Every structure is written in structure tokens, then in C-alpha cells.
Amino acid sequence: MVMLRLSSMALSRSRFALSPLAETLGSMSVLVKPCSDPWLGPWYGRHRAAFLAVLDADSFARGLVELISSTKYLPGYITLPPSGGMRTALDDELAPVAAASDAAVRADLEAAVAHSWKRHDLGWLTGHGWGARTAGLFRYTWEAHILADWPRRRALLERDVSHRAGLLAAYGWPRALQQMNRRSAWVGADAIRFSHQPGPDRVVGEDGMLFVPVCVTSGTWLAEEPPARYALVYPARGSAAEATGGPRPARALERLIGTGRAAVLHELERPATSTELARHFGQSLGTVGGHLAVLRDAGLVTGTRVGRRVVYRRTGAGDALAGDAPA
Structure with a gap:
């Protein structure tokens, strides 16, 4: 199993953050699958057809979205920890995505293919400038399909952070981490279990962990930036109740x-x-x-x-x- 190990300093500096990039990534996966989430249902109905039309017109966009929607390894160049805390801006997150070299992008995508539960090839990976093309796809998706819904989503995310921050203040990190997802749990005094899958432990740097809620109701991933920055992206609680008021x-x-x-x-x-x-x-x-x-x-x-x-x-x-x- 994969463990995230934190020193006492790293633990004291761990905090919550928001990520428009992670929200966009999760929303892409929702739009290419059947939607069973009542809170996102009306949004899904308004935007799915237009999003699929864009994918039909761009083989790079379709190949990338279908891959990230069907793999246990999300490409590292699109899963960096947010740098702006609760005020993270999409532009700041997209800058390193656009700057990713073609060699780095290909290596990440090949790893994603190797960990997918579907068969994929990278025949759609043609031309060059794949980092910039990826950033363009994320920017389009954010502006066309998420930005207008962001105030509603942000309110839900802030509610989740308030809930967990209150648990943290009253009971400490183990209680605050409860039910973030089915796999994560506090282990001992200095570690978070991220996954039951085999893999090396990660040692979190002295700046601490980031915990990043998103509005999709399933899917959890670890965002990494060498040498020791990590963010755990998890589904925000409460969307089902919000759907019915x-x-x-x-x-x-x-x-x-x-x-x-x-x-x-x-x-x-x-x-x-x-x-x-x-x-x-x-x-x-x-x-x-x-x-x-x-x-x-x-x-x-x-x-x-x-x-x-x-x-x-x-x-x-x-x-x-x-x-x-x-x-």
C-alpha cells in the first residue's frame, strides 16, 4: 500500500486548498460518462453534447480525455499541487502544464496507458507542443463549461473545507480525514494511507500536505511535484443533500x-x-x-x-x- 509520511512540522503546516485545474479534470471525466450524480445532473445535461462535439472535432482532445477517464494513473503534468491555497487561479495552474516538454508529456501518457483498464494507443499524439495543447483544452473546458457554475461549486467546496477545518480544530487530523474517500485513513502518528495498491511510500516535505476537494462524487488522486510537494484530491461531501435543498x-x-x-x-x-x-x-x-x-x-x-x-x-x-x- 502507498503511505504518505509526514513529520511533525509537515503535519502542522498541512492545509486545505482549491484547484480549478482539478475541478476541470474531474468535470471532463464526468462529461464523457453516464452521470448518476443528481447535484451535477442539470449541469451535465446542459453541457455534455457541446463538450462531446469538441472531442469529435479534435482527436488529441478525445484521446486525452478518454485516457484520463479510464486509468489508475493520471498524467503527472496535469496533476500538480495547487500553489495558491484557497485562492488558486487557473492561469497559475495552467502555466506549468503548457510548459511541459513533449518528452515529459509522452512519458506520462505512456504510464497512464499502462495503468488503464481499457486498451488505448497513442496514435492521436501527433505534431508537437502537447503541453500547450493540453492547457488549451483545459482552458476551453473551464471557460465554456465550468466558469458560470463555479460560484455554486465553490460554495459547496468551502462548506466541505469549513466542516473539515472544524473537525481538525476540535479533534485533530485523523477525524478531519474521515470519509474523504474509501481508501484514505490516518495510520499511526505520522502517516496517511492513500491506496491499497502496491507502491513506494512518499515523504511529505516540511511545507505539509494539501487537501483539495472537488465537486465530482467519485475519484481520488494524488498530485505530486518533486521533490516533496503533495496534494490529496478528494470528493467534497454534501452534494447529494445540496441537490434536493x-x-x-x-x-x-x-x-x-x-x-x-x-x-x-x-x-x-x-x-x-x-x-x-x-x-x-x-x-x-x-x-x-x-x-x-x-x-x-x-x-x-x-x-x-x-x-x-x-x-x-x-x-x-x-x-x-x-x-x-x-x-
Whole structure:
């Protein structure tokens, strides 16, 4: 199995980040397969035909997307760790992709073919400038198919980060890593199990690990940049609940504590900040803050400070009153 080993310094510096490049990569894979994700379903219906038409017109684009959608090894030149934290910009991520040499691109693609569960050849790899062509395909996909949906997606990703940051502050990294995916788990005091597949351990550098959520509901990959930068890309939690607008507060609970406070209590099945709650409900921070104050005074929610933010979550009493399973 593959283990990611961290020193105490690396552990203390590990953090969360966003990656428009990873979001684009995951979205490409979604668009070329049947979609069973209700949260992405309407977006998929609007964009799939146009995306497939582009692939039909460009053998390089089709060959690359079909390969990355059917391999256990994603090409290294398109899976670099993001460098901008929660403010990572696509332009910064695409620069090293465009600069990749043809020799490096071919080596990565040959490795992806070797690890694919389908038969592929690289007959579509013609001409030159493959790094720049790849960057162009990613830029097109982002601008044509993802950019307009990014505010909605970013809100979901930030909710996931808030949830895990709250768990981290309260319980430490092992709890924050729970259920990131089916394979990853904290092992001992200084290692993360990434995969059950055979492979050498990685030693994370002193700058620490990056944890990068994406909106696709399956698929996890490790982004690497020599000598020791690593990012674990994982599916964000909560998209299924977001698809249906979350659970409907029971009428009895509404009568007991009020419609607004009941909605907030139900929504806190997934921990969130007051700003995220205000955005979700389309209300002012003052209104949401008032609901949180009453719920906190009643012992139904609690807040954990994470940097400059306070992440709110339900207490055991809040879970019992809401009638939902704890997040």
C-alpha cells in the first residue's frame, strides 16, 4: 500500500486548498460518462453534447480525455499541487502544464496507458507542443463549461473545507480525514494511507500536505511535484443533500423554535460558518447571527474558532431535536 509520511512540522503546516485545474479534470471525466450524480445532473445535461462535439472535432482532445477517464494513473503534468491555497487561479495552474516538454508529456501518457483498464494507443499524439495543447483544452473546458457554475461549486467546496477545518480544530487530523474517500485513513502518528495498491511510500516535505476537494462524487488522486510537494484530491461531501435543498424542517420543530431557527438547525447537519449560512439562505449576517445566538444559548449548536472564522455544528442535543443522524 502507498503511505504518505509526514513529520511533525509537515503535519502542522498541512492545509486545505482549491484547484480549478482539478475541478476541470474531474468535470471532463464526468462529461464523457453516464452521470448518476443528481447535484451535477442539470449541469451535465446542459453541457455534455457541446463538450462531446469538441472531442469529435479534435482527436488529441478525445484521446486525452478518454485516457484520463479510464486509468489508475493520471498524467503527472496535469496533476500538480495547487500553489495558491484557497485562492488558486487557473492561469497559475495552467502555466506549468503548457510548459511541459513533449518528452515529459509522452512519458506520462505512456504510464497512464499502462495503468488503464481499457486498451488505448497513442496514435492521436501527433505534431508537437502537447503541453500547450493540453492547457488549451483545459482552458476551453473551464471557460465554456465550468466558469458560470463555479460560484455554486465553490460554495459547496468551502462548506466541505469549513466542516473539515472544524473537525481538525476540535479533534485533530485523523477525524478531519474521515470519509474523504474509501481508501484514505490516518495510520499511526505520522502517516496517511492513500491506496491499497502496491507502491513506494512518499515523504511529505516540511511545507505539509494539501487537501483539495472537488465537486465530482467519485475519484481520488494524488498530485505530486518533486521533490516533496503533495496534494490529496478528494470528493467534497454534501452534494447529494445540496441537490434536493437539504432536509425539510419538521412542522413541529418549526412551531417549537421558529421557522428560521429550525432551518438553520437542520442545515447544520453539515457544519458551516455564519457567512456560509447567510449565503445559503439569502439572509443577512445579522439575521443568521441572531438565530445562531439563540440556538447556542439553548445548547443546540456550538462554535469552533478556525483562524478568523467560527465554524458552527450541532451538539448532541441539536442532533436529537433535529431528528437527523450526526454529520
